[in-house]
Amino acid sequence: xxxxxxxxxxxxxxxxxxxxxxxxxxxxxxxxxxxxxxxxxxxxxxxxxxxxxxxxxxxxxxxxxxxxxxxxxxxxxxxxxxxxxxxxxxxxxxxxxxxxxxxxxxxxxxxxxxxxxxxxxxxxxxxxxxxxxxxxxxxxxxxxxxxxxxxxxxxxxxxxxxxxxxxxxxxxxxxxxxxxxxxxxxxxxxxxxxxxxxxxxxxxxxxxxxxxxxxxxxxxxxxxxxxxxxxxxxxxxxxxxxxxxxxxxxxxxxxxxxxxxxxxxxxxxxxxxxxxxxxxxxxxxxxxxxxxxxxxxxxxxxxxxxxxxxxxxxxxxxxxxxxxxxxxxx
Numbered sequence: 001x002x003x004x005x006x007x008x009x010x011x012x013x014x015x016x017x018x019x020x021x022x023x024x025x026x027x028x029x030x031x032x033x034x035x036x037x038x039x040x041x042x043x044x045x046x047x048x049x050x051x052x053x054x055x056x057x058x059x060x061x062x063x064x065x066x067x068x069x070x071x072x073x074x075x076x077x078x079x080x081x082x083x084x085x086x087x088x089x090x091x092x093x094x095x096x097x098x099x100x101x102x103x104x105x106x107x108x109x110x111x112x113x114x115x116x117x118x119x120x121x122x123x124x125x126x127x128x129x130x131x132x133x134x135x136x137x138x139x140x141x142x143x144x145x146x147x148x149x150x151x152x153x154x155x156x157x158x159x160x161x162x163x164x165x166x167x168x169x170x171x172x173x174x175x176x177x178x179x180x181x182x183x184x185x186x187x188x189x190x191x192x193x194x195x196x197x198x199x200x201x202x203x204x205x206x207x208x209x210x211x212x213x214x215x216x217x218x219x220x221x222x223x224x225x226x227x228x229x230x231x232x233x234x235x236x237x238x239x240x241x242x243x244x245x246x247x248x249x250x251x252x253x254x255x256x257x258x259x260x261x262x263x264x265x266x267x268x269x270x271x272x273x274x275x276x277x278x279x280x281x282x283x284x285x286x287x288x289x290x291x292x293x294x295x296x297x298x299x300x301x302x303x304x305x306x307x308x309x310x311x312x313x314x315x316x317x318x319x320x321x322x323x324x325x326x327x328x329x330x
Contacts, residue, residue, distance in 0.1 A: 005113040005323045006066060007035045007316060008103040012118030013125070014081050015092045016297025017307035019046060022118060023055040024309035025316060026071050034320045038062060038072040038112060040102040044080045046073055053305050076102045085303030093124030100135070104142055107288045114289035114319040115139075118312065119297045133164035135292065136283050145286040148185045150258070151268060151294060152282055152318065153275035157194070157258040158267040159186045159284075170263045171219060174206060179227035183238045183260060189284040190257050192329050193322045202247070202256040203228060203240030204266055210241040248274065277308055280315045282322070289322045291315040 012018030022039060023046075025031060039046060043061050050057065058070040066072035081095045100120070106112040117135050132138040140147035150159040161182050162173050183201060190199035203224060207217040214221055224241040231238045238260065242252065248270030253259050261267025271279060272294065279294035293311035301307055 004034065004036050004068060005320050006111070007037050007319055008106045008112035008115050009037055009039045009316075010100040010103040010115070010117045011039065011041050011096070012099075013092050013096045013121045013297045014045075015084050015087050015089065015124075016119055016121065016299055016302050018118030018297070019049045020053055020302075020305065020307045021293065021309040021312040023050060023053055023057060023071075024307070025313040026057050027055045028313070031313065031316065032069045034317060036066050036068050036072065037316070038066045038074050038103075038106070040074050040076050040099045040106070042075045042077045042080055043073045045077070046071070048080070048083075052303070074102065074106070083303070086299040088121055088124050088299070090124065093121065093127065093130075096120045096125050097127070097130050100138070104139060107290075108143060114291070114323045116312075116315050116319050117290065117292040119293065119295065121297050121299070135290070136163060139283055139286055139290055143286045143288055146181060146185055147283055148182055148189070148285045150186070150189065150282045150284050151271045151275075151279050152194075153271075153279040153294075153314075155257070156253060156271065156275055156279075157190075158253075158271040159258055159260050160264055160267055161260060162263050164264065167263065167265075171206065174219065174223060174262060176223055176227040176230065179203070179224065179238075179260075180231055183227075183231055183236055184234075185285045186258055186260060187236050187238075189282075193282070193284065193325055194257070195325065196257045199237065199257045200255070201236075201238045202242055202253065202259045203238050204244040204247060204259060204261045205241035206262045208245070209243045244270075277311055278314060279311060280318045282318065289319050289326070291319040291322070 060067050060070040062072050062074045107115045136147050136149050149163045187199045190196040205220045210220045220241045281292045283290040
């Protein structure tokens with residue numbers, strides 16, 4: 001039997017639901033059959049929230065190799081951070097970054113096999129040490145590679161050509177080269193991580209009605225269609241552009257292994273309408289595996305014990321699956 005993967009877990013913003021969904025996930029003892037989890041925090045911090053949420057999970061302070069069948073805690077602070085649930089604070093941002101950095105370094109140093117991140121608050125964490133628009137860009141800079149944001153639930157997968165940029169910058173950002181690069185990355189990801197032998201991908205149009213033959217802009221005709229044609233010549237099956245407004249409503253996604261969306265809300269409105277609370281955010285194109293839940297810090301319910309942990313549990317399971325799939329293909 002192969003060794004269980006070691007999963008490094010960052011706690012996200014301590015004033016959000018991060019630790020709650022981590023604890024609820026590993027309250028299910030069968031999760032320990034899939035991985036050896038290591039949470040980057042300190043044991044007092046986690047114990048206090050065990051009491052708050054009435055979970056009963058065996059905890060173990062990491063001294064050497066992490067143990068199987070327990071929630072391992074890698075101590076990264078001497079002093080336990082103060083909790084102020086639902087509040088955006090600078091200290092919470094510092095705490096979130098320290099946990100993320102320690103967990104990401106552990107994966108980079110081969111002390112862990114994959115990274116699962118609980119949600120951060122972008123306004124709290126942004127600083128000179130973290131001048132990024134989120135996890136995806138930070139990990140791309142730290143680990144190297146061409147990061148691609150992909151949301152997945154069962155066979156529904158939506159990837160983004162552009163992710164955390166303002167809408168007014170999207171059109172200028174989309175080029176033939178970008179489409180080709182991201183489609184090539186997505187195709188490889190579908191093969192390597194999801195077992196799709198000959199990936200079939202759909203490209204959503206940039207303008208309403210995919211430009212309507214040049215009536216509503218021309219980028220779909222002058223940029224998207226030429227990129228699709230060039231990829232076809234390379235043997236990469238990207239079809240489109242499709243009018244985005246009806247694509248999900250007509251369930252056209254079921255004919256494809258993944259959908260490539262031009263911008264964040266275009267793809268994720270459809271995805272989260274169909275799979276919110278069950279989906280997983282996968283950062284592809286990096287040398288290591290990283291997943292996260294499909295939601296944010298949920299400040300409005302933080303500390304109340306009512307957070308749904310399904311997406312985080314799915315993120316842990318998907319990290320294990322992708323790591324295993326990569327081991328088979330390496």
